[in-house]
Amino acid sequence: MTERSTTAEKSADTKVTEAQSAALQLANLSESARNEALHAIADGIEARSEEILEANAKDVAAGEEMLEAGEYTQAFVDRLKLSESKLESIAEMVRSVAGQEDPLGRTLEARRLDDDLELYKVAVPIGVLGTVFESRPDALVQIAALSLKSGNAVVLKGGSEAAHSNRVLYDVIRDATAEIPDGWAQLIEAREDVETLLERDDAVDLLMPRGSSEFVSYVQDNTKIPVLGHTEGICHVYADEDADLEMAADVAFDAKVQYPAVCNAVETLLVHESVAEDLLPDLAARYREADVELRGDERAREVVEMDAASEADWSTEYGDLILAVKIVDSLEDAIDHVNTYGSKHTESIVTETAEHAEQFMRQIDAASVFHNASTRFADGYRFGLGAEVGISTGKTHARGPVGLEGLTTYKYHLEGDGQLVATYAGENAKPYLHEDFEGEWNPGRLSTE
Numbered sequence: 001m002t003e004r005s006t007t008a009e010k011s012a013d014t015k016v017t018e019a020q021s022a023a024l025q026l027a028n029l030s031e032s033a034r035n036e037a038l039h040a041i042a043d044g045i046e047a048r049s050e051e052i053l054e055a056n057a058k059d060v061a062a063g064e065e066m067l068e069a070g071e072y073t074q075a076f077v078d079r080l081k082l083s084e085s086k087l088e089s090i091a092e093m094v095r096s097v098a099g100q101e102d103p104l105g106r107t108l109e110a111r112r113l114d115d116d117l118e119l120y121k122v123a124v125p126i127g128v129l130g131t132v133f134e135s136r137p138d139a140l141v142q143i144a145a146l147s148l149k150s151g152n153a154v155v156l157k158g159g160s161e162a163a164h165s166n167r168v169l170y171d172v173i174r175d176a177t178a179e180i181p182d183g184w185a186q187l188i189e190a191r192e193d194v195e196t197l198l199e200r201d202d203a204v205d206l207l208m209p210r211g212s213s214e215f216v217s218y219v220q221d222n223t224k225i226p227v228l229g230h231t232e233g234i235c236h237v238y239a240d241e242d243a244d245l246e247m248a249a250d251v252a253f254d255a256k257v258q259y260p261a262v263c264n265a266v267e268t269l270l271v272h273e274s275v276a277e278d279l280l281p282d283l284a285a286r287y288r289e290a291d292v293e294l295r296g297d298e299r300a301r302e303v304v305e306m307d308a309a310s311e312a313d314w315s316t317e318y319g320d321l322i323l324a325v326k327i328v329d330s331l332e333d334a335i336d337h338v339n340t341y342g343s344k345h346t347e348s349i350v351t352e353t354a355e356h357a358e359q360f361m362r363q364i365d366a367a368s369v370f371h372n373a374s375t376r377f378a379d380g381y382r383f384g385l386g387a388e389v390g391i392s393t394g395k396t397h398a399r400g401p402v403g404l405e406g407l408t409t410y411k412y413h414l415e416g417d418g419q420l421v422a423t424y425a426g427e428n429a430k431p432y433l434h435e436d437f438e439g440e441w442n443p444g445r446l447s448t449e
Helices: 014-026 033-045 048-066 074-080 084-098 138-147 158-177 192-200 213-221 245-257 278-287 298-303 311-315 332-343 353-361
Strands: 107-114 117-125 126-130 153-156 185-188 207-208 233-237 266-272 291-297 322-328 345-350 368-371 406-416
Touching: 014 126, 014 153, 014 185, 033 048, 033 084, 033 138, 033 158, 048 074, 048 084, 048 158, 084 107, 084 138, 084 345, 107 298, 117 368, 126 138, 126 192, 138 153, 138 158, 138 185, 138 311, 138 406, 158 185, 185 192, 207 213, 213 368, 233 245, 245 278, 266 278, 266 332, 278 291, 278 298, 278 322, 298 322, 311 322, 311 332, 322 332, 332 353, 345 353, 353 368
Parallel strands: 126 153, 126 207, 153 185, 233 266, 233 345, 266 322, 291 322, 345 368
Antiparallel strands: 107 117, 117 406
């Protein structure tokens, strides 16, 4: 294996080309080798935690200066912060990815076209992934771990606000995977590097931007590479007329307060008019104790004193301790509001009536729709995916939390015994069987029969 030069010595163009070359080798790496590398990454994070935290402290200090200057929000700075416990969680996440079932080589479908002519649809890596993300340095580790487990090379571009953290974490990953094909993970940093990445449709197979809708739209408008878009999380909780009000209060509180800076936190609470006076006063008091700023429509303000919500509040991702509140007349009104203002991320209904839950879950257009559960459950780790590269609010290729399966595609393997298409064409054409069967692709099946 060639000696590795430092990441700063290479252009973004070179890094993308190296990732393309590494992807061809990585796709054929054994599961055990990939898992060993993941465990090495987890061990490296733990062993170098002091170094990582020192780098992170520089990013946080700079972020707090920007906060004081009014350039950053507190939620944005909070997303930057790492701690010993956070690093332990990150290392455990990497190990959980290693413990996931291998997504590669699985036979998705098997069909017998004729005797000794068998077609197999087999899961394979996508190839080279390009990712651009903001603020959270743990995202770099998540994305790299999932890429490695799924056999994909990856080009990583974090935000400048986390540059020190990202460099050290990338070095840990790079050093821990010395036995993996060189170049499988690349770090780019400059803004112009993103432009280079967007232009490399000859080498990059999928882009996964994580950021504002404006940024995702910019990426989509400036590249020929397929984009797995993750825009805002404008999530709702709807307290139905048949809701268990104690449950509704707990779900709505958790969805906002447990961690308000993330995309699956609730931004708007919808309340059926028949339960508003019973639910809102006590819930509003709980919110205020947690420093949540409430902004309500006219009817909500008649029940509880709060600031007035503007039209813009219904389509705003606060990412902070701010919540919009609206009273609706019916389940249909709630559904209409969500489909009008939501970002197709995660929505939740709290109700004891199964028919209401079914209607809400069927008619809401979102990647995840929950019944009697906090929107905060929309997460790759909580879904049992090991981790996630992001949450896709689009509808093609992958939707919702994107884990290992979302980072694979498939190809067809046809096993024959000298068959010719001419046999199945013309006047005396032999008919195809087209019989589905249970079976795994085995390239040596004929030689062992």
